Amino acid sequence: MLDAPIVLASAGALAVLGSWVAYLATIPSGNVPAKPVGSVIAQLIGVGLAAAAIALRVQGGQPIGAAVVVPASFATMMATFFVFLLTQRKTPIGAIRIKVGDPLPPFAAQTADGAPFHTDSLNGRRILLKFFRGHW
Numbered sequence: 001m002l003d004a005p006i007v008l009a010s011a012g013a014l015a016v017l018g019s020w021v022a023y024l025a026t027i028p029s030g031n032v033p034a035k036p037v038g039s040v041i042a043q044l045i046g047v048g049l050a051a052a053a054i055a056l057r058v059q060g061g062q063p064i065g066a067a068v069v070v071p072a073s074f075a076t077m078m079a080t081f082f083v084f085l086l087t088q089r090k091t092p093i094g095a096i097r098i099k100v101g102d103p104l105p106p107f108a109a110q111t112a113d114g115a116p117f118h119t120d121s122l123n124g125r126r127i128l129l130k131f132f133r134g135h136w
Helices: 004-025 037-059 066-088
Strands: 108-110 116-118
Touching (some): 004 037, 004 066
């Protein structure tokens, strides 16, 4: 016999995990959605199912148990982490296109040593900037 809270908690964990897999699969092809509403909704559904599983156990007066706590905790932590990561991602406004020979747009950053860097220090010099995108 299937225990409804265990099924709900597991379904919540699968919804969150499936959303992560679907979202991460878009990265290599460069088709990452600008506003991943579907992924956020799937995360919320997963957390809702996990919360419902715990509520059913508490309401029934039964001990929650590891079979419910583990997938419910997984769903909650992973969904929270996913939403946190989405808040950290900053995309440029509009399409920034720079060609060889174009003037360098002004920007500021930190060097690897932590020293401040600004493009003003490069005025009048020919330079080559190479940005590593992080594809391994």
